[in-house]
Amino acid sequence: MEKRLPGITGLGDACCGCGACAAKCPHGCISMGRDKCSFLHPSVNANICVGCGACDSACPVIGKREEDDCEAVYWAKSKNEPEKLASSSGGIFALLAHEVLNAGGVVCGAAWESDFKGVRHVLIEDEADLDSVMRSKYVQTTVGVEVYEGIRAALKANRRVLFTGTACQVSGMRGYLGKLADSEFLLLVDVICHGVPAPLLWEKWAVWREARAGAPLRGVNMRSKTTGWLSFSAAYEYAAEKDGRAVADGSAFGDDWYFKAFLSNASLRPSCFNCPAKRACGSDITLGDFWGVQSTHPDVDYEGGVSAVLCNTAKGVAALETLGANLERGESSLEKVLPGNPSLVRSVRPYARRDEFMRDLGDGMGIDGLMAKYDFKPTLVQRARGKLGGAKRRLKKLLGR
Template structure:
């Protein structure tokens, strides 16, 4: 019996084991919360050990080495506004695509109910893998094989994902991962929320709106970067019987701290069990680590953060060279892990679970509907904390408006 079959909650769901199996006898199957876990057809297994050899939860990698650390943002304001943070991922992706390469990242699927990794080969589709999606993405066998095929064909590949996904892809690729053509980018990860919770939440939003979702943006900057919003846009009736089409309704948008799904995520109520003891933080082998430079106001008060700023950690000379290649399009400055960590503690440390996580997940898996879940779990902070947060949000909006006016 392969070790992956006995991982239990240590499994991070990267799918590398299923992709590596030469007999196809490992299948990623959703558990009661929607998290993918490997199931092994023991009758077909030949005991080669390939699945165990690529698992991020088995064995381990050396700690990532920091080559350089900086704050950075695209010089193109519109590009920043279209991104989650400072627009650096988009610049790296454009560079790879213009060179005939492939970009791999998380994209919405199945009517915005699911997130899957996809391969993008032209700039017209790049928007699909832009912006953060706070749902665990599945990385299918076809993605692993597509990345390997592109590299063997001499094409460059940019693979973006969480640390565990990068670790899984690197292990699957073996020596190919060290080739000049492969660029691995991991994101500073808070944790991977339950796919089932997201599916139920999306269905709830559609019931309330009486129509289907046509777009979701969990990192809308319409209310600013520091106080970003979760935004949901809906379908509308097409022309019928020669009549004019109904106008599209305005997106349903609210500041992230007021969106119940986002509150459940940030309260650590719905994360994958392995996220509370992540096996890959700062040891996934990525070339570049990207994230929002939360706390830039204190760490670098000289920086104009309107529109978003990225924290960029280059872990390898290859990553440093890739970042240098987009340098003419970037405004940046030197920084340090010590300046990034206060606003991004999950860069190095797993988060602590919500005090009632067990109860929350039992309700979710037991079929309790979203409306009742919202009544049982409001994730409200103590009054004093809410007042401080409200004052801070107002201050950030005022500062953001002043900066926008100045720009």
């Protein structure tokens, strides 16, 4: 009789690439391989697979969870001004991480590879390493088996753990951990996610920038606040002469071609257009920028950044309470968060020529060719809508609404 392969082998584009299946497999018969655009997908060795179903039970797509609750919603920001400015939004992740690290725990987040050509999740146990997992990185990360195993080992040793990632990654971690995911020592935090761009596009973009600068990358800040929080920019740092460091290039977020591709939804993973985990990942806290806070909470000083904080569980509420005097916050609501963060509950729509763009990328077209073919300029209709929206906002402001 023919052996039946796990359901993960038939997911195709629905796979979100979290790697939970490979980590969960008790026989090590699943490996994560990259497609033409460097997105990770599972591959099953049928000669070893015993059909136990462990991989399917961990999968965020196959084992889709019920909708998350929402215990409380806040606008919030750290009172540590330098750390807040070094963060993407209000510095809440850093405050949560300090609490865990100071208790001898483990923090897991996304960090750049040493050459800045990719991003992977890492485990840190030292305050000195916290900066490496701070700030948004708009590239799909790799969550290796060693990360899953490290978190499980820490929890079994009754050590506190903070795991942060996209909703699908949080859901995958819950699936991998099983009952251990309900441990009092584990705090799961997901970030409001627009979608994850292809690792290959970032790698090509990084190489292209290095060639233009004539020096290797030594730092990337995709959310630099040197131009402000509302008008943040992308900053690229290169090796300077005599082994120094110098900010040699940078541009407003909306003017950077890589980010134009991201915001146009041209470079996103296919599963991002039908996300299986939005508001259904089992996180304790959801974090994001509180876009529009200046309108919904006009009395809040938003300079330097403000976070939207959704406490989905009682554990999440308790974690926020422990931040105490280090945190400035106020009550808000989902209704006030959603206008500036529609991707919190709704998957984005693909760019009209997304398949063509990804095919060109995967078939070897370079950055110069891609930039010439895809400029991602807004259409006439989009520009008209933008002007109309701006006029409406100015009118409301004039009328004091």
